[in-house]
Amino acid sequence: MTLTPHEVAVSQLEAGQAVTIERIRSLRFIKNNIIGNKTKKDLYIQLGIVSRLKDIVTTRDEKDPQLKTQAVIVLGSFAFGDEANILALTNSGVIGPLLDCLNPAGDPKLIEAAARTLNAIYASPKVSRQELFMGNHLNVLVQLLDTYSTSYRSNQEVIMLHTAELVASIFARCCETTDQQIQIAASGAIPLLMRLLVSGISKSQEAALGALAALVKDNSELAHHIANMRLETGERPAPYILRLACDKSPTMRLAAVTCLTYMNRAGVIQEHNSDIMLTVLPVLVKMLQLDGIVQETAPKVLAYLVWESESMQKAVCDMEAIPKLASIISHMGEEDNVYGIVGQKDKLKENSLLALAAISQIKEYCRRQVIEAKVLPHIVTAMSHPSVGVRAAACQCTRSLSRSVGSLRTSLVDAGIEAPLFQLLSDSDPGVLSSATATLCNIVLDVSPMKKSLMERGVVAKFVQMIGYGDNIVRLHAVWAIKNLVYEADSEVKETVMRQLGFHSLAALLNDAELDIQEQALNLVRNLACKRNQDIDLVFNGLGPGQLLSIIEDKLTWDDIRMLDHALYVLVNIATGTEYHRQSIMKRSGILRSVLGLMSHEAASIRVAAIWVIINLTWSEEDVAHGVHERVAILRSMGVEDRLHSLVTDSVPDVRERVKTALQHFVQDHQQYGHSGSPSVRHVGQDAYTSNEALGDSRMDTNTTVSGTGTSSHIA
């Protein structure tokens, strides 16, 4: 059997099979075959080349540094492009030997090659960064960063400079955790990166920007430290980087605006807020019309920059970013299909969708632009995209859009969002699941035909299934969605939902390890127990009066406003029920004492809620006037009336209003003693108004930073 030239080349790599010069020749042959050529890379990996290369790199025999260098370059070429190849390398344990090649006393070409290969390996997020932080490696890397000289001439210096760029790039890729950021900073890399930043050599500057960006990302402490350093010129970094944001080279601009974006999000360059708005945003928006990696990355940076900033979202909207993003997303499908091959430009699509999601996160004005850009059908199509990233991003978009007022939300329904959205509830990716449930949270708020049809599809069962799912965000969103589903729903819907969820699970959720989930569960109880006696009975009998009230009693002792708020309104709602319901509360002296205490809570909203409990417990209805009198007497003896008197001069008008009403009940009781007749003032109109306010809330903050939504508080 004759061997192919490739097999011959691999066999010659083994020590003792050929003289060094032959081995180098084989390595060069292999190198020139595999660079740029994925097919050949796969072929050689199958021929078992990696372990032979590792042997060469590991050997201490340094007769000719060329041999090692070429082997390292070949390893590097395998690492370019393909994640599977990178894992083939790391599984063979090449990282350690490569790090050992970095010894500054060694051959500069070998060091450069090793740095390049490591940089390519660390391009994969799946590779462990651990080894780099072990032993002396980090210090060695920092030494390699320290080679910059202003007028480089010799080849040697060019190589060292390039090595420094690669090291900066390695650092940029090894800042995945706060701990890694801190270790790299502590190694003394930052001043050297600053020097590289002002070197005037574009590749070095880009590499330095990349590393600095990675160091400040989500790390306000380091960001603060870096923002307050001085460059060699005495200037602070931000104004210098702002100038680079206007550089001729698009990749330099991208590196600069990325770094500024992270600094801005870390809140350390507030004096440059207007520069961010007037320089960085327009630069990013213009990049949407470039191509390649710049166009691909810009939307992601844009998304990060405007996230949760209403003013930025408005500004970027006014720069016509939405039509540009929409046109990227809308036109991509056509190109893909020329040769029927999908998979190209997935990242661009994903990032563009993320940007749309971020821009339309808060302002209705921006959401309307998204709808007007006619991109909605493409977003809906993207929800079924084979790439999980694209699906998740598309879902983020629908999530943002679903926060809008009913009329825009209708256009989501009209665009056919229901089927793909329901499909995504079975997605394997937790990110997709969490966005999909968040979108559903908002959509089920409406009394829409979709709510009914989703329920018929079995959406409740899905939610219940997710609550059992491991990911806490998904569990949270699922409880949230159920809560919104029963918001202002009729009794039949509530019963259907609870039949599937089960009160046993509800009780467990009310004591979940995740506080956010507990809160949503308590909010669910609040929504369930709202409006009709039948609804109150559902919860009362479902959980059992003892268990229900014990849970409430417990929550009332928490130092958590959201929890207190829900617990109090559960009581408010129960107290609108029957005499039996009210008496059940009255039997719990612990609850009554807590309510009394909360009447003086520092938060006005809690004071109001506590007083509402009193109002509803002292509500007079003709047929059971006797019960009211008894309750008033008990509350008075506890000091409730005195407390109310002390609140007459409360600074908050809403509190004073409630106090007035509650005191009226106590006064009426006085008058009623011997008289008969019902109270002359009814508060139904007022209460209905309060209930509507709660609806407004729920529309606004269905986002990841959880606060109370779907608050359905029916009073009296």
Added chain:
Amino acid sequence: MNSRSASHHHSLQSNTQASNQVPGAVGVQKRVFTKEEWDARLAEIHVDREDLNKLIMNYLIIEGYKDAAEKFSQESGAKPPVNLESIQDRMIVRTAIQRGNIEEAIERVNDLNPEILDTNPKLYFHLQQQRLIELIREGRVMEALEFAQEELAPRGEENPEFLAELEKTMSLLAFELNGPSPVSDLLTPAQRQKLASELNAALLLSQSQEKDPKLPALLKMCWYAQQQLDERYTYPKIKDIAKAELVLEHPATSSGSSSSGAVAGV
């Protein structure tokens, strides 16, 4: 060296056809600058000699004229901003492409920086495409077919945008080599030249150098400025970039569109 024409050097030829009235001109009359007026205005603008030298050095280095750059450096005292050896490397690559020796060019590039062709699939494809063209040019049809199948088809699979170019290249096989064909441009020296420039640009970029010399852009800007001026004034202008003479046109002939003359060599 015609690149010097970019500076505001004055033309030797003087134009005496100064006339202030334009009989028969329709609409707004353009103001006319005489040669003397124009020269006086140009003289007010100071152009630093050193800047001009830098401009020329920039051109020589980026375009890869190593010997000229060395000579120019000695004569003018302008320091080359980069290692002149790096020019040599790029020139070896360029000449290899121009000779049609693509393998040699690839090996050189991989020696200089093995990252370039691994991170630039389009450039890599164009190099392989050129290898295919060279095989076809030499009439090695079987080898060409085999090469296309083994080396180019997989690249097309990875990047569908390459498929159209691959199809076009393959259709070379359907035509007589020296006869007329819709794809004959692939066999011209210009095709090699295009590839050589693409590769040169990639090498420059990897060395933190700009890929385009400043001079041609400056000439374009100069041409654009003249076009803008033409709408309002009659003045001594450069008509032939290669000569860089300031010529005052007879106003009568310059009425209407004055977009005659192409930007030669830019």
